[in-house]
Amino acid sequence: MTIPRYANNWEDCESAKHGTIRRHHSWGFCPNIYIFDHYMSREELKMGVVSYVKEEIQVIRERDPAIKSNMEVFLYPSFKAILHYRVAHKLYKKGHYVMARWISQRAVRKTGIEIHPGATIGKGLFIDHGSGVIIGETAELGDNITLYQGVTLGGTGKEQGKRHPTLGDNVMVSAGAKVLGSFKIGENSKIGAGSVVLKEVPANCTVVGVPGRIVKQDGAKIPRMDMNQVDLPDPISNDIKELQVDNLRMHKKLMELENQLKMVAHAQCAKEEKEQ
Structure with a gap:
């Protein structure tokens, strides 16, 4: 292995020869740009990083009410993971698969967020909290996607080619939800917490449950800043309410029949007394 320029950023040249990187930035939010000189131009990398940071x-700041200053952004797991992904994805597209995977796995160790460098991700991805988030190799994410902790965008088997989901613009996937398979989640849709989605979802829908099913589709656009995960329809609760309504209706009919039987019995008794 040829030692890249600025090898003094590694602990020693012997480590560099064996491809072992022992020195890490204390903040850990930015991959060491000097070790990528053999893979892409430093100017290309720096311009990409500056654009991403902005x-x-x-x-x-738009989607997390807890943030108080711009400096806090550098401490967010989402920021660290996506920055690593942007660099790894550039390397992946250039055919440097091992280095791309090394960067992505470094991000996993630091953040608990695993984004395959082969995934295609648009602008404005926000991963809130982030721990346990997995985005597969052939996943495609549009612009302004919001993911919460524990989300999996995975495949359903060992088939080659496209095997992970495609998310349209402005989609929100709530905590613990799993979207498995090669299909599309339409733009402006919401996936409720803990849902397991196994088939295509049209645009402007809300999906909840296991397996996931559409419980709301009104055609109204859901803004990307709509972060409400709580006020989602509950299909089980709705079914229980319908059963309660049916039960009350049947109880009412039984009471009416009972009253009619009493009236018939009373009339029969009156008739018998009259005949006597």
């Missing part, structure tokens, strides 16, 4: 500051 975008991410805006995205996080």
Whole structure:
């Protein structure tokens, strides 16, 4: 292995020869740009990082009410993971698969968020909290996607080619939800917490349950800043309410029949007394 320029950023040249990187930035939010000189130009990398930082500051300030200053962005797991992904994805597209995977796995160790460098992700991705989030190799994410902790965008088997989901613009996937398979989640849709989605979802829908099913589709656009995960329809609760209504209706009919039987019995008794 040829030692890249600025090898003094590694602990020693012997480590560099064996491909072992022992020195890490204390903040850990930015991959060491000097070790990528053999894979892409430093100017290309720096311009991409600057553009991403500006975008991410805006995205996080829009969608996380807890943030108090721009400096906090550098501490967010989402920021670290997506920055690593942006660099790894550039390397992946250039055919440097091992280095791309090394960067992505470094991000996993630091953040608990696993984004395959082969995934295609648009602008404005926000991963809130982030621990346990997995995005597969052939997943495609549009612009302004919001993911919460524990989300999996995975495949359903060992088939080659496209095997992960495609998410349209402005989709929100709530905590613990699993979207498995090669199909599309339409733009402006919401996936409720803990749902397991196994088939295509049209645009402007709300999906909840296991397996996931559409419980709301009104055609109204859901803004990307709509972060409400709580006020989603509950199909089980709705079914229980319908059963309660049916039970009350049947109880009412039984009471009416009972009253009619009493009236018939009373009339029969009166008739018998009259005949006597």
